[in-house]
Amino acid sequence: MTVINVPLGERSYDIAIEAGSLDRAGELIGNRARNGRFVVVTDMNVAEVQFPRLKAGLRASDISVDPIVLPAGEGTKSWEQLARLSDSLLARGIERSDHVIALGGGVIGDLVGFAAAILKRGCNFIQIPTSLLAQVDSSVGGKTAINTTAGKNLIGAFHQPSFVLIDPTTLDTLPKREVGAGYAEVVKYGLIDDADFFAWCETNGPALMAGDPDARAYAIAASVKAKAETVAADERETSGRRALLNLGHTFGHALEADTGFSDKLLHGEAVAAGMALAFRFSASKDICSAYDAQRVTEHLKSVGLPAGLDEAGVHASGDALVGHMMHDKKMAGGTLPFILARGIGQSYLDKTISLADVAAFLDRERT
Numbered sequence: 001m002t003v004i005n006v007p008l009g010e011r012s013y014d015i016a017i018e019a020g021s022l023d024r025a026g027e028l029i030g031n032r033a034r035n036g037r038f039v040v041v042t043d044m045n046v047a048e049v050q051f052p053r054l055k056a057g058l059r060a061s062d063i064s065v066d067p068i069v070l071p072a073g074e075g076t077k078s079w080e081q082l083a084r085l086s087d088s089l090l091a092r093g094i095e096r097s098d099h100v101i102a103l104g105g106g107v108i109g110d111l112v113g114f115a116a117a118i119l120k121r122g123c124n125f126i127q128i129p130t131s132l133l134a135q136v137d138s139s140v141g142g143k144t145a146i147n148t149t150a151g152k153n154l155i156g157a158f159h160q161p162s163f164v165l166i167d168p169t170t171l172d173t174l175p176k177r178e179v180g181a182g183y184a185e186v187v188k189y190g191l192i193d194d195a196d197f198f199a200w201c202e203t204n205g206p207a208l209m210a211g212d213p214d215a216r217a218y219a220i221a222a223s224v225k226a227k228a229e230t231v232a233a234d235e236r237e238t239s240g241r242r243a244l245l246n247l248g249h250t251f252g253h254a255l256e257a258d259t260g261f262s263d264k265l266l267h268g269e270a271v272a273a274g275m276a277l278a279f280r281f282s283a284s285k286d287i288c289s290a291y292d293a294q295r296v297t298e299h300l301k302s303v304g305l306p307a308g309l310d311e312a313g314v315h316a317s318g319d320a321l322v323g324h325m326m327h328d329k330k331m332a333g334g335t336l337p338f339i340l341a342r343g344i345g346q347s348y349l350d351k352t353i354s355l356a357d358v359a360a361f362l363d364r365e366r367t
C-alpha cells in the first residue's frame with residue numbers, strides 16, 4: 001500500500017492507495033477513526049457498482065451503513081441537493097465526531113465535503129474517490145463547493161478530509177470517456193513541473209487507458225504526491241504555487257462555456273485541449289519550443305483526447321472565447337493570469353498576457 005501524507009499541522013491526513021482496499025475499508029477506516037459513526041453518501045451509479053464492495057468491506061469490521069444516494073451528475077452540486085443532504089444528515093443525528101464518507105466522483109466529493117464543512121460548523125469527512133479525476137485531483141486538497149446560476153464552484157469552503165482511501169480497481173466500472181477525462185489531469189502534473197513523469201505518460205498512457213492496473217496505480221500515486229506537495233505548500237491558493245494546477249484550465253474554461261458545460265465536452269477533455277492550446281500559445285510567443293508543444297499535442301491525441309478547438313467541437317471566434325475567459329473567477333484587476341510554459345515540466349504564471357493576442361491566436365487555431 002502506498003500512503004502519502006498531506007502535512008497541514010492539525011489538519012494533516014493520509015491518502016492510502018491500493019488495489020482492493022475498498023474491500024478492506026472497515027479495517028482501514030476503522031483504524032483511523034475509532035470514535036463516531038459512519039454515514040456513506042454516494043450517487044446512483046456508484047451505489048450500484050461500487051457501494052456493495054464498501055458495504056461488505058465495512059461489515060467485515062462490524063460496521064453497518066445505510067447509504068444516502070443522490071442523483072448522479074454535475075446538477076447535484078446545487079443548493080437544493082446541499083439542503084436535502086444536510087437535512088438527511090441532521091435527521092440521522094450526525095455529530096461532529098461522526099464521519100461522513102463521500103463515495104463517488106468529484107461531484108459527490110465536492111458536495112459532501114461542503115456539507116461536512118458546514119454541518120454543526122464542521123464534521124469529519126472521508127473521501128473514497130471512484131473516478132480517475134477524483135482520485136488524482138478533487139479528493140485531495142480540501143476544496144469543496146457547489147454551483148449556482150452565477151457559475152461553477154462559486155459557493156464553497158476549504159475543508160480537508162481526515163482520510164482519503166483510493167482503490168484503483170474502482171476504475172474498472174468507470175466509462176472509458178471518464179477515464180480519459182481524468183487522465184488529462186494526470187498529464188497535467190507532468191506538464192507543470194515533472195518532465196520525467198510526462199515522458200512516463202508518453203510511454204504508459206495508452207496502457208493506463210486500456211486498463212493496466214500497474215500503470216493506473218503508478219499514475220494515481222504520482223499525481224496524488226504532486227497534488228499533496230502543492231497543497232502543503234499553498235493550502236489556500238495564496239502564493240501562486242497552487243495556481244499552477246490551473247494549467248489548461250483558462251483556455252479549457254472557454255471551451256466548456258462554449259459547449260454549455262455539457263456532456264459534449266467533459267471538464268477533463270476541455271483541460272486536455274486547453275493544455276495543448278496553452279503550449280501552442282506559448283510556442284507562438286517563442287516562450288516554449290514548437291517541439292515541446294507538438295509532443296503535448298501528439299500525446300493527448302494518442303490517448304483519444306481532444307488537443308484543439310476542432311476536436312473539442314468548438315467553432316466560436318477568438319473574441320467570443322476570450323469573452324468566456326473574462327467571466328472566469330480568476331480575473332483580477334482587468335487582467336487574466338495565464339499558466340504558460342517554457343517547456344514540458346516548466347509551467348509558470350504569466351500576468352502580462354494581452355487578451356487581444358489570445359483572441360488572435362485562437363482565431364489562427366480555427367480550421
Ligand SMILES: NC(=O)c1ccc[n+]([C@@H]2O[C@H](COP(=O)([O-])OP(=O)(O)OC[C@H]3O[C@@H](n4cnc5c(N)ncnc54)[C@H](O)[C@@H]3O)[C@@H](O)[C@H]2O)c1
Nearest residue numbers: 045072073105106107108130131133134138143170173174
Ligand atoms: N475540489 C477540487 O479540488 C476539484 C478539482 C477538480 C474537479 N472538481 C470537481 O469535480 C467534479 C467532476 O468530477 P468527476 O469527473 O469525478 O465527475 P462525477 O462525479 O460526475 O463522475 C463522473 C461520472 O462517473 C460516474 N462514476 C464515478 N465513479 C464511477 C465508477 N467507479 N464506476 C462507474 N461510474 C462511476 C458518476 O456517477 C458520474 O456519472 C466537478 O464538479 C469539478 O468541479 C473539484
Ligand SMILES: [Zn+2]
Nearest residue numbers: 185249267271
Ligand atoms: Zn480540472
